[in-house]
Amino acid sequence: MHSVGHHNLPSYALLRSFECAARHESFTQAAEELHLTQSAVSRQVKELEDMMGATLFRRVGRRVVLTESGRRFAADLAVDLENLRQSVARAIAVGERISTLRIGILPTFASRWLIPRLATFLNDHPNIEIRLETRTLPFDLTRERFDVAIHFGKADWPDARMTKLFDEEMLPVASPRFRDMQMATEPTRLAQAPLLHLITRESAWIDWFAINGISDRRLLSGRHFDQFSMIISAAAASLGAALLPKYLIESELESGILIPLSDTALKTHNSYFVVSAAGDVNPQVNAFTRWLLSAARRGSMHWARHDGRL
Amino acid sequence: MHSVGHHNLPSYALLRSFECAARHESFTQAAEELHLTQSAVSRQVKELEDMMGATLFRRVGRRVVLTESGRRFAADLAVDLENLRQSVARAIAVGERISTLRIGILPTFASRWLIPRLATFLNDHPNIEIRLETRTLPFDLTRERFDVAIHFGKADWPDARMTKLFDEEMLPVASPRFRDMQMATEPTRLAQAPLLHLITRESAWIDWFAINGISDRRLLSGRHFDQFSMIISAAAASLGAALLPKYLIESELESGILIPLSDTALKTHNSYFVVSAAGDVNPQVNAFTRWLLSAARRGSMHWARHDGRL
DNA sequence: CACCTTCTATGAGCGGAACTCATGCTTCGT
DNA sequence: ACGAAGCATGAGTTCCGCTCATAGAAGGTG
Secondary structure: OOOOEOOEOOOHHHHHHHHHHHHHOOHHHHHHHHOOOHHHHHHHHHHHHHHHOOOOEEEEOOEEEEOHHHHHHHHHHHHHHHHHHHHHHHHHHHOOOOEEEEEEEOHHHHHHHHHHHHHHHHHHOOOEEEEEEEOOOOOOHHHHOOOEEEEEEOOOOOOEEEEEEEEEEEEEEEOHHHHHHHOOOOHHHHOOOOEEEEHHHOOHHHHHHHHOOOOOHHHHOOEEEOOHHHHHHHHHOOOOEEEEEHHHOHHHHHHOOOEEOOOOOEEEEEEEEEEEEOOOOOHHHHHHHHHHHHHHHHOOHHHOOOOOOO | OOOOOOOOOOOHHHHHHHHHHHHHOOHHHHHHHHOOOHHHHHHHHHHHHHHHOOOOEEEEOOEEEEOHHHHHHHHHHHHHHHHHHHHHHHHHHHOOOOEEEEEEEOHHHHHHHHHHHHHHHHHHOOOEEEEEEEOOOOOOHHHHOOOEEEEEEOOOOOOEEEEEEEEEEEEEEEOHHHHHHHOOOOHHHHOOOOEEEEHHHOOHHHHHHHHOOOOOHHHHOOEEEOOHHHHHHHHHOOOOEEEEEHHHOHHHHHHOOOEEOOOOOEEEEEEEEEEEEOOOOOHHHHHHHHHHHHHHHHOOHHHOOOOOOO
16 A cells, blocks of 8 residues: 655556546446456556545446546646657667567467567567578577577577476367267267377377377377468368367467367477577567567467557 | 557656666666665666667666667656656645545654654645644544544444554663663563553563563562653653653664663554544545555655655 | 675565456446 | 446455575775
């Protein structure tokens, strides 16, 4: 519980919530715009009122209406916050001259996870150019002159700063049509159906069935591909059931092109990592790493347009 | 770990730390001004740089020097933050017309704890007037028309919203001269020395000695007073050893007029509470309560000028 | 040139702020 | 009268924002 005065400001979160709530004269709508819960906005406005000792909204019925001083304050705030944002944006833009980050990355991860979210980062950092190059095997960061790499596996990279993005969770999925055709709603039925395999990870399905108490030599039969993107297409085309990392099929799950066949996900012991050279102090590398991390935390695509918090 | 962009700002803490560090071109001095550790400022500046992907300071030797873009940014920030502060201050001031908070309070607590800190609250809320009236016994908030009361004891007030400020910790103290005269450096010696008692709490010394494994009928002898302020004066005048709440003798401890005779404090089972009427929605009451709470948390007087955080 | 002082950087760890979830309460529309 | 829509609030959780302790680097001083 804090107080506020001439030399101490309420936190940015409070001010922004109030400004937004004032614009809409509605906590619910503000919550929507800010991607918070109505609960959060309600609390924050209340807290701000308490700190300032002033009534900003009058609660009338199931509605909130700005008081006169609330209206003035909101107007001032809108201007002040915009100025601040401008200052920050400008400082980011002139930070260094335009420079290029070279990024080594796995192909499917790039097209299905990174690129859909990338717009927000590039928007916020107009002076950073991106150059994506796909690599599948570990390589020497400095020799290849990559600034950053996305690595899948373990934290076993020499001379590198590694930050885990997330663990891999493999989910059994198929097209709705396939599910209905095969009645593949439980593991035993699923074991009979055609399975789609990734060549470099033949054991994935076996591991998943093991969790469900099924072991069968014939599980290895089915169709085999050497890239996730092919499996995704194959599954969408009802060629079989696939075991796919959640992160790569967000849009398909959302649109219903693919649906989960079970709730039990297979946690592999590998993870995605951001890698940069141990001695690198380039702040743009840090900014990118940091952004990746926050995007990974946020998880779903819903928020792709809204990186960052404060 | 978060990112920053056109619609999301770094937290106020980060910006303020940077602005201050930029003004001094020194993290240590900034830490001093902001009453933070050097560690905190260092981290915050680094975090800001990472979020923005720009180098704001160049680390040269044991010194930090603003980069060109850092300098620009700091200048912008100083203006923006000042504007924001102005807007907030104005909104607080015009919030309601000047009104008076009537506060019921214990006499020594008022003069020794509240009043020394009160300036900051009044400063931040120019539209609030204060009217302090001393009461020692519980009373009816609404009948007496108090807006707020400070209560000592237990949370047993009917129809009231009570917030605990802090527990009472009684510390054995005396003047340096008294300590030397009586060689009262350990409990056994102290038991022989003249003790100062508060009439409403005769058992305090007995309880304290009990903690230290000493029980003696004669402990009740000594000098008796009915207000803490008298005991404080008596102790300062070397009339005896006193068992006093820390909160009431901060300045004496700091200046060395009184010194602790032991490290073991006596925690009584009573506490200080802020009390306001259950149904009260006056935001100024909340603001005052909130401020009291933050002042209590901060503890020592050192920070009296710096209430609140963001 | 060794020493001490004075700055910043960094690993570890903790408390509390800032959320979410679930639910209750009030009002408005039909 | 009933349901929908909106704000308030208790409880619980995550992780930011700090501190403490210590390392490391660079100047200042005899």
